[in-house]
Structure formats: structure tokens, C-alpha cells
Amino acid sequence: MLKNSWKQIRRTPYQALAALMVMFLTFFALSIFTLITLGSIKLLAHLQSAPQVIAFFEKGKDVPEEKISKIKLELERTGKLASFRYVSVYEAEAIYKEKNKDDPLLLELVDYKILPPSIEISATNIDSLVDLKEILAKQEGVEDIAFYEDIVSSLSSWIKNIRLFGLILISYLLLQSFLVVITIIGMKILGRKEEIEIMKLIGASNAFVRAPFIYEGIFYGLTAAFSAWGVTYICLLYLTPTLAEWFGDVSLLPTSLTLMLLLLGGELLTGLLIGFLGSLVAVRRFLRKVA
């Protein structure tokens, strides 16, 4: 039966190609949006765990320890503090040097005297940031405050929208693939009307007539899913150095092989289901017309 199915595909290469191309597009979009969604979850988690408020003090002068302890205590009392870190002027200099180690000119111009000490904090949830920021702003010696609430919340809303858009697009493409499988398998059944009639008259069972069409649908689903995953993975590997640089500290890349294999498994399962259900609907609908 598998042989018959393969023969059937070879006999109508353009129809097969059309089905594969449409389904490839679906799975390509599915791969990309799945990776974007997973990446965005990780990105958001990173941003939420990173210091969300930084209070800068007078340049070149470390803040006394008692004062640091007092500020920390005051922040902890709110119950909203997730992390607290004091960065001294020397630490700031070390960070600066590490970041600009390839640029001797910048290293030469800057030392701890022109760098401010800072307190970096993050909140247990993003809504509590305002309260913590106000406490920090009131502290004596604070010269400036960097506040990331807006960035995080707008990024969060962007990600939500991207996910929603991805979900709608993928649903649309999956439906389209499903309908394409029904149409193409249906066309093939009608094109082989005479052959099917003859097969039934000489004693072919329903299963024998149906099976090659079902296998064909499954073949389209699995091939499209696998090739789309393969192309996505190759593109991802190719773009990893560029993207990793772009994302900087966020450890999104390289994507783990386990994750990619899980994605492949999911896509193959989806492809199998679409191919199977599409061809099943076509077989039930069109074979009735034929025999």
C-alpha cells in the first residue's frame, strides 16, 4: 500500500508539490513563532530578574556601609524586594573595564573617580517597582534613578501581541493546510475515479482503496513538518552569532538541541494529524461520489 501511495504521489508531482509548499509555509511559520514565543518568555524572565531600578550616588565616592544597610532594611520592610546589590565605585570601574577591554582609549579616559556608586534592585513583581523607586528617590545623596518599569511592561505587552498574532496566523495556516490536503486528495480521488471503480468491482476492500490516500496525506504532513523544522534550524544556527551579539547579556542562544528536538516532535505530530485528518475527510467525502 505504501508503494501504491508513493506511485500516486509521483504520478501527480505538481499537486504533491503544491500541498508540500503550502504545508511547508505553515510549519515554517509555526517553527518561527514557537521559537519567538519561547525566546520572548526567556527574555521577559531575564528582564524581570535583572535590576529594574538603579539609584546612582555622587561620583567617585562610595556610600557608607551603614547607609547601605539602612536603605536595604527600608526596602525589605515593604516585602516587595526581590534583589538588592550595592555596586561600589571600584566595582563600577571593574565592570566598565571589562565591558570596554577592547578599547584602550576609553579605558585610559575613565577611572573610578568619574563613576558613580549605585544600588541595583529588582521587585518581586513589576507593579511594586514604583513603591521601591520612591523609597530610593527619597534617600539622601541619590543623584539619579534609572527606572525600567515602562520598558518591561511595554515589552511584555508587545510579546503578548506577538503571541496572539502568531496564534491567529498559525491557526489560519493550519486550517489552510488542512483544506489544501482535502482538496488535493479529493482531486486525486476524482482523477482516479475509473481505477477506483474497477478496483472495487474486482474485489478491493475499502481499506485497500482508502489507505494510499491516507498515507499520502500523512506523507505531506510529515515531510512539510520535517523540512520546515530543518530549514528553521539551519537558519537559526546561521544567525546565532549575530543574534547572540544583538541580545547581549540575555542568554537566549544557542538554542538547546533538546528544545529543537521537542519542537520537531511537536511539529511532526501536528503534521501527522493534519495530513491524516485532511485525507480522511477527503476520502470519506469523495470516495462516496466515486464508488
Added chain:
Amino acid sequence: MIIFNKVSKKFKDGSVVLDDISFSVDKGEFVFMIGPCGAGKTTISRLLIREVLPSRGKIFIDHEDITQVKKKHIPLLRRKIGTAFQDFKILPDRTVRENIALALEITNKKEKEVQEKVEKLLSLVGLVNKGDYFPAELSGGELQRVVIARALVHDPKVLFADEPTGNLDPDTAWQIIDLLKTINQKGTTVIVATHNASIVDNLSQRVIRLEKGRIKEDKKEGKYKESVKHEKEKHEEKDKIKVKKNPPAGGPKNKEKDVKE
């Protein structure tokens, strides 16, 4: 082996193709089924393979009422009855070998087994050298042989050949009949629906004559011409009586014409 018990077939358009027919065919018999077009011969073959169901009556094959066979078991029934269709039903895009093999592939037989059987059948019908030909490259007689070979793939107990000699020259027609006789001698029950009078007359086999969906005659060693002649005479006799009872208006000239018709 085959029993038709008061079988009628009426189609949706109201036409009655078979009207209360009963007959039986024993194992190993060779039967000619004759009658004009539309007499119901092809419908009998369609009933035998459950392509259609009778409107009334029962059909038994090997004591099994095939009108009661479940849909899923119809393929098995069709493998028991070999049918050589009037319109061949051969796939034009497949070679002779592939056409015959198709009937075996549907039973999921192994490729080697299929090949062996196909070669055996090609040899039986005398087409060994034409196995790789496409139907368009074959003569009418050769096509008929392919159809017979395909009908025999499952070693059926019954072979129904619907007009196997139609459109064939006398020599080729006799070759086909010889082939069917050989098959019959090997134990297969053969039913031949035909119009070919010379073949029917020369073979002196059982003849079932159908007309307007009814069995008009069922004779052990029947003759086509005799049977048809007898029927024609009966019709003419009836017409004469009619004319005598109701003479047509218009004088003796018209009267003579009507009698002739």
C-alpha cells in the same frame, strides 16, 4: 452453486430489468445466456457481484444468500466471482501485466506471488509476449483475453463473461470461446452472455434465453437460432390472430403490410 429465486430488479426510473426470474446453475456447468439488448443479462452479472441489489427475491451462491452479505464482505464475494466485463474495465495507463496484477495486489499478496500468478495467467490466455503492452496496443481479442485473465486471478468458482465475443471476428471469437471452455474443463463454472448465434449453436450447451427481464427458455442443449426462431414464430402467430380479430381499416393492401410487420 448459483440460485436465483424469484428475483426482480426495478430501477429508480421505474424500468423493470428483471421480472421474477428463477434459475440455478450447478458447479462446473457451462451456460449461455442469450437474449436481446436490455433483456437483463448484464444486470444478472451485476447482481452476482452485488454491484446492485435485487428489488425482490434471493440469490444464493454456495448456499449463501448474497443479498444479505454485509457491505464490508462484498469484496470477498467479488473475489469468488470472476467477471469479464462487457466494456473490459481495463486501465489504459497500465500494462497488461499491471492490469492483471492489480486484481492480486488488492489482496495484499507478496510481489513474488503476484508475479508468478500473473505469468501463469498470461500463459493460460496466450499473452506471455504481450505482458508489457499497454491496452491501446492490443486487439479486441487480446483485450478480451486480458479481461479473462484478470477475472481468473482469485481462482473464482464462477466466471461470468459478458459479451466476450462482441465486436470480434469469427476466428478470434472462437479462440475466446475455446479459452472459456478450457477454463470450464478445469472446474470453473462459466456463464457466457452472448449474441453470437453460431457459437451457441455449435457448442450445444445449456442455453437460458432472456427477454424483457423474463426467462423465456432454459434448455439443456439449446440452440440460439432455434430458440429465437421459435419465439419469432410465436410472435407472428399472435400477430396473425390479432389481425384476424381486428382487421385494420384501409383495404387489403394495408392489411397485407401489417401482417408482414
